[in-house]
Amino acid sequence: MRAPLDMSAFAELQGLLDKLAVFGAEAGGGVTRLLYTEPWRAAQLFLEERMRAAGLETRFDRAGNLYGRLLGADPAAPVVLTGSHVDTVRSGGRYDGAYGIAAGLLAVAALKRTCGAPLRTLEVVSLCEEEGSRFPLAYWGSGNATGVYGLEDGAGIADADGITLAEAMREAGFGLEAQTPCLRRDIGAFVELHIEQGIALERSGRRIGLVEAIVGQRRYAVTLTGASNHAGTTPMSMRADALAGAAEMLALLETRAKAAGDPLVATAGRLEAMPGTPNVIPGEVRFTLDIRHDEDAMLESFCRDTLAAFAAIARRRGLGFASRIWLASKPVPMDGGLTGLLERACLARAYSSRRMVSGAGHDAQLFAAVCPAAMLFVPSRGGVSHSPDEYSAPLHLQEGAAVLADCLYELTYGQEWQR
């Protein structure tokens, strides 16, 4: 249940994260490492070198996912995979994604050093892309590894400069026939270690988050159409003020979301009021909705009832109402067996833990479609992420890595699992 490693195995974790943060470092302390850019390429080559130095067998697949392999005694047994993504958002932090790769690499290296070859093959992966920050598409790395995407999907998607994903991939030296195909059919388990990016662990004083499910998400674009009119000569009773209607809707959204309770979250992140002139009543308002829950039925009913309530508000106010769904992902439960394994590892080390729902999407949800998948979180200071201020304490980072190592040890050296 517990890997025969002491914490010195993870002593260099913070140093490794600091080195990774050099690739794409910005003056203000942020890191920008977008898919297929030079900082991205340099980070992957650096990681390849570190994997090799640890005695792992490395390879890039055609999409640019980097694997480091520790061959098991039974090469036909399903592979146990850990890792996360190497790309960042613009002006992101040094932990989101990078932590799961660095900790996985150190765990696999330490297991090799201490225990030699495992029964089952163990791999660490530095997935090429998860954030969707350069191209309007997320999970390019895990999506290609799990067959959700094929490389041909990169042809029609361009970045802000008009460069297609396919072009950028070729320029970075990928997408070649000679390279390993992306699709993995040999994975038996995927375990991803990540920073929480929320404040639940910090607030509850727990050290490890055990992810039971990754929320489903729905995103809508809502348009309200009223009548743009003179702010001075139009009495309150004769207005069709699209912004006043939006205000009533957003107040209701918040009330309904709070009433639904955790883990439901509902956010209007973008709102535009037209024409946007101080002395003109807004005739049109567009806003977005981002609604998440870990139960599909709850998500469905909340969205349906909220939009129906919005439509009723619009009708009463004489406003035109249109909503369009532009993103819908179902909730993804993590594997109960793997999560139980992680929980027992926390108990054995006497680390406090809590089961929780991930409100953010992760690569693990892609792997969950093709193999048992699990995730564990460590605390994010202040719940801040996607920011230069992203921070997790070195001790927390090492504890997460130790629990990951315990789990990987059980899965690849243990006699019990998946016989």
Next chain:
Amino acid sequence: MRAPLDMSAFAELQGLLDKLAVFGAEAGGGVTRLLYTEPWRAAQLFLEERMRAAGLETRFDRAGNLYGRLLGADPAAPVVLTGSHVDTVRSGGRYDGAYGIAAGLLAVAALKRTCGAPLRTLEVVSLCEEEGSRFPLAYWGSGNATGVYGLEDGAGIADADGITLAEAMREAGFGLEAQTPCLRRDIGAFVELHIEQGIALERSGRRIGLVEAIVGQRRYAVTLTGASNHAGTTPMSMRADALAGAAEMLALLETRAKAAGDPLVATAGRLEAMPGTPNVIPGEVRFTLDIRHDEDAMLESFCRDTLAAFAAIARRRGLGFASRIWLASKPVPMDGGLTGLLERACLARAYSSRRMVSGAGHDAQLFAAVCPAAMLFVPSRGGVSHSPDEYSAPLHLQEGAAVLADCLYELTYGQEWQR
């Protein structure tokens, strides 16, 4: 009480408005005639020609206000002035401002034709600017005529191209020593005929609006500061969502404004939410408030109480709150004697009328500081103005002109007034 004119005196009113609309005409039917531009200049020269043709003595003052004078038997008696502004907003209509000039010109011309010289001097004015559409300053014409502005105020104010008001004035041929000074000390009454720009007359089925007061206005810029955070990983209870706070404030604003009753109007015309990303909780929101009422005490208490309620909402939500006032004008009552004269003229012609408050600002409020001033409105179809769709029916336009003529007749030919 009634001018000895039949309605044929105003038969060419629509034609004159159509001709004026040629200056600055746009493909889509709108009119853009900004201060000191070529269309503006052409319109003023056209009007000067029409005034001369009617036998009026014309002159431009240094700011570009155009006067047409019908000299009275007593040249020392205070002058009776009518008119409005010749400039438009961008893509405005053909009635706002232009109507008051055209109708005034036809009324004065008809009175001269029919009645000869009046007892007191009667003038029609085409004021150079009211809208503030080119330069960030409104009432340049009436402001200079009444001493609120001096020409030197044009030096520090530039349009979007960086051209100062003073430069534009000189390029249009004004601002010269040789020209008539702007300030009028000889005006005994100002009567302005205008389209309503609101829907009150149309809704109530009345033909003439008698303006009792022009509202006071206050405009504020409000900034709310919360915490921008991940829309998925931040529970509802741990948010400082600036947009949710703004929604609660705007809902309250509307409720309070409706409760206050007409003529109070309150509008948030512009709202920006930052960073404006669908999956990020807005950390900052800026919005504007435009609040109007015809009683200064009511305006003051409504603004004070509303901002206090906003501040309380912000405190409860843990949001930073700042408000800045950037425009404040007091309500301006119109002259009761002149308004009574207009009301009696409506009665004599059996035109239905209603007393009302002007929710928009007008040149009459500048003149009200230096002489008795009055305004009358005719219906605007659908309450639409500042738009190519601005429209008032020819019959309504003629009726307004007839009431204006009656009033001017009484003021300048009558034995009773201002002896």
